Amino acid sequence: MTETSDALVLDLVEWIAREPRPYAEVIETWRTSCPRLTIWEDAVDRGYVVRRPSVDGLRVTVTEDGEKFLRAHGRKH
Numbered sequence: 001m002t003e004t005s006d007a008l009v010l011d012l013v014e015w016i017a018r019e020p021r022p023y024a025e026v027i028e029t030w031r032t033s034c035p036r037l038t039i040w041e042d043a044v045d046r047g048y049v050v051r052r053p054s055v056d057g058l059r060v061t062v063t064e065d066g067e068k069f070l071r072a073h074g075r076k077h
Contacts, residue, residue, distance in 0.1 A: 008039045013048045013066045014075045023051055023058035 012030055015021075030040050043049045048066035051058045062070070070076040 005037060005039060005042060008037070009042050009046070009048070010069070010073055010075060012039050012043050013062055013070055016049055016060055017062045017066065017070060017076070020052075020054075020059045020061045022056070023060055026060045 012026075015029075016026065027040065032039065043066075046065070046069075047063055048069050049060050050063050051060055053059075067076060
């Protein structure tokens with residue numbers, strides 16, 4: 001993983017940590033056509049974010065590991 005993708009994963013996790021996001025919004029916002037920038041997949045594979053059912057569809061939330069990742073990088077308020 002490159003420093004650029006690590007920074008982008010951090011940005012994605014921080015963005016979701018501000019408030020749980022609808023899955024469709026996350027995919028629309030973070031979708032990329034570049035096979036080398038797999039930000040969403042990296043965040044999921046590392047266990048930083050998860051999709052959860054809600055009354056209005058799937059929501060993406062930050063996991064405990066995601067919270068630790070943010071704190072380790074000084075991004076948790």
